[in-house]
Amino acid sequence: MKRVIAFVTGLVLAGSALAQDSTGFASPESVISDGQYLYVTNLGKAQGPTGKDGDGYISKLSLDGKMIEKSFVDTKLNAPKGTAIIRGALYVADIDRIVGFNLANGKKIIEINLSGHGTSFLNDLTVQDDFTLYVSATDIGKIIEVNIRNGFNKAIADVKGANGVYFDKATRRLYTCSFSFDNLKGGEVGVISWKGHMPVYERIGDVKGAFDGLALLDDSTLIVSDWGALDHAAGFVEKIDLKTHKVTKLDGPVIGGPADFYFDPLEDRLVIPAMVEGKLVILKL
Numbered sequence: 001m002k003r004v005i006a007f008v009t010g011l012v013l014a015g016s017a018l019a020q021d022s023t024g025f026a027s028p029e030s031v032i033s034d035g036q037y038l039y040v041t042n043l044g045k046a047q048g049p050t051g052k053d054g055d056g057y058i059s060k061l062s063l064d065g066k067m068i069e070k071s072f073v074d075t076k077l078n079a080p081k082g083t084a085i086i087r088g089a090l091y092v093a094d095i096d097r098i099v100g101f102n103l104a105n106g107k108k109i110i111e112i113n114l115s116g117h118g119t120s121f122l123n124d125l126t127v128q129d130d131f132t133l134y135v136s137a138t139d140i141g142k143i144i145e146v147n148i149r150n151g152f153n154k155a156i157a158d159v160k161g162a163n164g165v166y167f168d169k170a171t172r173r174l175y176t177c178s179f180s181f182d183n184l185k186g187g188e189v190g191v192i193s194w195k196g197h198m199p200v201y202e203r204i205g206d207v208k209g210a211f212d213g214l215a216l217l218d219d220s221t222l223i224v225s226d227w228g229a230l231d232h233a234a235g236f237v238e239k240i241d242l243k244t245h246k247v248t249k250l251d252g253p254v255i256g257g258p259a260d261f262y263f264d265p266l267e268d269r270l271v272i273p274a275m276v277e278g279k280l281v282i283l284k285l
Contacts, residue, residue, distance in 0.1 A: 024059060024070040028273035028280065030124070030260035032083040032090070034103055038063060038262070038271060039072075040280070041080040041092055049079045050120045050139075052095060056080045065280065073106040075099065082124035082165075082260050084133055091148065093122035093135050098146060112151045117144060124214070124260055126165045126174070134174060136162035143176065143192065156199045157192050164214030164224065164260065176201075177211035177224050184210040189224060189240060205245030207238075213261040213272070217285075223250075225258035225272065232256065233277060237270065252283045 027043035037060050044055030056079050057071035077099070080092045089109060091100045096119055100110040114122060114135070121139035128134060131149045134156075136142075141160040146153040161178035168175065173193050180186035189204045189211060210227040217223045220242045228234030233256035238249045256276030263270055272281040 024067050025273075025278045025280070026055075026057075027275050027278060028059075028259070029079075029081045029275055030083045030092075031262040031271045031273050031280065032085060033063065033262055033264065033271075034085050034088075034090075036063070037061060037068065038065070039083060039090060040273060041077075041083060043079040043081070043275075049081070050095060052078045054078060056094065058083075058090070058092065058101075065282070069106075073101045073108070075101070075108040081122065082126075082135065084125040084127050086127055086130055086133075086148070091125055091133060093125050096120050096122060098122070098125070098133065098135060098148075100148065110148060112146060112148065112153065114144060114146070114153060117142065117153075117155060123163050124165045126167045128167050128169075134165050134167060136165050136176070138163055138179065141178075143174070157201050159190065159192075159201060161187055163187070163212050166214045166216055166222075168216050170219075174199075175204075175214055175216065175222060177214045179210050179212060179227070181230070184227065184229065187211040189214075189222065204240065204242065205247070207240060207245070207247050212257075212259045213237075215261070215263040217263065223263065223270070225255075225261055227257055228254075230257075231276070233274075235274070235276075237261075237272070237283065250283070250285070253281060255281055 030041045040059045046053040054076045056077035060069040060072040080094045082093045084091045096115040098112045119137040123136045123138045133146045142155040143157040161180045163179040164177040166175045178187040213225040222240040235255035235258040259273045259275045261272040270283045
């Protein structure tokens with residue numbers, strides 16, 4: 001995100017989680033896991049989230065947070081953000097392209113250029129099926145569907161400030177949240193459902209904020225991260241009841257720029273990149 005003012009290293013624990021200190025982050029943005037390792041995208045220290053500066057990278061960590069490789073892929077990245085894993089491949093959104101890597105060796109296997117949409121701020125990724133990803137384009141307020149087999153892509157919905165995305169395969173509903181740099185209370189949470197073949201966006205409740213990460217905790221509970229502020233630690237995580245739309249703020253530390261977190265259902269925890277502070281926060285649920 002813009003106007004990030006601090007980079008520090010380490011891993012902070014909340015609740016009763018156990019982990020080792022981990023260094024080497026530079027504005028971490030997204031965390032994902034294949035069940036064996038954690039993978040963390042880093043924007044780098046240069047031009048921020050839209051600069052084609054070549055200093056972005058993806059770190060590989062153990063599940064308890066130990067750094068294994070600071071940068072484990074074989075290709076230069078600019079400002080890698082959201083991540084998704086499909087059949088042994090890690091996909092990452094990087095400015096105006098999606099790049100795929102073999103998780104076994106870090107080698108690039110595919111690159112899909114999405115600059116034709118006019119975006120320079122691809123953000124989060126989520127998986128529909130073995131051949132289809134959805135990616136948010138924050139700057140143009142679009143959700144784009146991408147076929148990783150043939151590269152075909154199309155915008156399917158308008159969501160102003162689109163940021164976090166999460167596709168629920170059971171219900172075939174695509175949850176979204178949004179972020180506005182101009183108004184940190186201007187973001188909203190919504191869902192895209194298909195009526196026939198037509199995707200339709202609906203807002204969920206009246207919750208407002210500077211939303212980034214998004215995941216489905218269970219059938220009726222959505223969880224989102226909210227920055228609170230851009231230039232200092234003011235972020236938090238909250239739950240949204242999808243039936244009643246009641247919003248509950250989770251107990252935990254104040255986080256500087258809580259971005260695209262990973263929900264670990266086996267350990268019942270969130271691994272949250274604190275982008276402003278340059279560290280990971282592990283929050284036990």
